[in-house]
Amino acid sequence: MIRSEILKEIAPILKDQLIVCNIGIPSQELHAIMDQPSNFYMLGTMGLASSIGLGLALAQPKTVISIDGDGSILTNLGTLPTIGNNCPSNYILMIIDNGSYGSTGDQPTYTGRKTDLAGMARAAGCDNVVEVQDVDCGKALQEAIDAQNGTVLVVKCDSGNAKMPVITMDPVVIRHRFMEAVKA
Amino acid sequence: MNIDKKIVDDLVANDVSFVTTVPCKQLAGVIEEVDQRPEIFHIPSNKEDEGMGLCAGAFMGGKRPAIIMQNTAIGVTINTLATLTQFYRMPLPMIISYRGELREPVACQVEMAVHTKALLEQMLIPTYHFHWQKDVEEFDNILKYTFMANKPVAILTDANFWGGYGDQ
Numbered sequence: 489m490i491r492s493e494i495l496k497e498i499a500p501i502l503k504d505q506l507i508v509c510n511i512g513i514p515s516q517e518l519h520a521i522m523d524q525p526s527n528f529y530m531l532g533t534m535g536l537a538s539s540i541g542l543g544l545a546l547a548q549p550k551t552v553i554s555i556d557g558d559g560s561i562l563t564n565l566g567t568l569p570t571i572g573n574n575c576p577s578n579y580i581l582m583i584i585d586n587g588s589y590g591s592t593g594d595q596p597t598y599t600g601r602k603t604d605l606a607g608m609a610r611a612a613g614c615d616n617v618v619e620v621q622d623v624d625c626g627k628a629l630q631e632a633i634d635a636q637n638g639t640v641l642v643v644k645c646d647s648g649n650a651k652m653p654v655i656t657m658d659p660v661v662i663r664h665r666f667m668e669a670v671k672a
Numbered sequence: 673m674n675i676d677k678k679i680v681d682d683l684v685a686n687d688v689s690f691v692t693t694v695p696c697k698q699l700a701g702v703i704e705e706v707d708q709r710p711e712i713f714h715i716p717s718n719k720e721d722e723g724m725g726l727c728a729g730a731f732m733g734g735k736r737p738a739i740i741m742q743n744t745a746i747g748v749t750i751n752t753l754a755t756l757t758q759f760y761r762m763p764l765p766m767i768i769s770y771r772g773e774l775r776e777p778v779a780c781q782v783e784m785a786v787h788t789k790a791l792l793e794q795m796l797i798p799t800y801h802f803h804w805q806k807d808v809e810e811f812d813n814i815l816k817y818t819f820m821a822n823k824p825v826a827i828l829t830d831a832n833f834w835g836g837y838g839d840q
Contacts, residue, residue, distance in 0.1 A: 536724070542726060
């Protein structure tokens with residue numbers, strides 16, 4: 489499965505959840521598959537989805553799911569110790585690990601070679617790290633939501649992107665409707 | 673006057689309850705004070721752009737955030753300031769130790785100091801420079817201004833403001 493197929497499959501689970509979605513094609517795919525006010529689309533700033541999601545989870549009690557990628561985690565590796573040492577129970581970091589930089593043309597990342605993100609997350613102090621294959625993503629995500637124990641979920645899948653339109657929504661609109669969903 | 677206490681008192685009075693820090697020798701006292709206050713959740717970050725991501729999330733979760741960092745980090749965070757904090761119109765007080773200014777003992781610090789105000793000006797970030805201890809009296813107003821304007825705002829605090837480097 490590629491990322492967009494995973495997102496389609498887990499869309500019913502993501503409905504009405506607070507989602508912070510990674511920059512580029514992941515946000516475009518989520519927007520096209522299931523736009524909702526509780527989706528925060530990153531239009532820039534590669535690497536910070538996991539940090540924004542952690543800050544949000546620490547600031548309020550609802551479950552927060554950050555949908556991140558292997559390339560973005562590698563860009564902001566300092567995020568793993570910060571999550572490992574501060575992770576609230578309502579935070580789920582879901583890393584869709586397709587071993588490539590999807591938004592820039594599928595150039596390979598190091599996770600497709602020797603680097604093991606789940607192992608790095610554990611070594612960084614994250615207590616609940618689960619690695620699954622794409623077909624098991626929905627089940628693992630639902631379990632993480634139900635468990636409420638602060639989970640890092642690494643989802644191994646194939647490289648590839650669906651052709652989706654660029655998000656043209658104004659960033660302040662994205663932010664405002666997201667904050668209204670947080671408060672609701 | 674205890675500057676560290678005054679700064680943190682003003683943060684608390686302005687309902688700032690989420691503070692991320694990247695350490696600096698000059699800011700050690702403020703960071704310690706932040707860490708001790710029950711009204712503030714203190715989360716150290718490993719890099720300043722990561723910290724700005726944490727602050728963006730906390731803001732959207734209903735908290736007023738702040739970041740404490742060195743001016744060298746302006747070189748690290750330009751993209752984050754432009755494409756996250758400014759693009760989505762979020763407030764962020766940045767309490768910055770202004771290394772490389774008068775009384776600085778380390779020459780390399782000057783190399784970023786000479787770019788600091790120019791970069792902030794290029795980014796259209798409102799900037800205040802605390803050089804004398806009395807300048808801290810403005811801090812409360814700067815915080816109110818930041819959360820009124822929904823913008824990142826820089827407070828540069830130099831070595832003279834902190835009373836020099838002692839015997840370093």
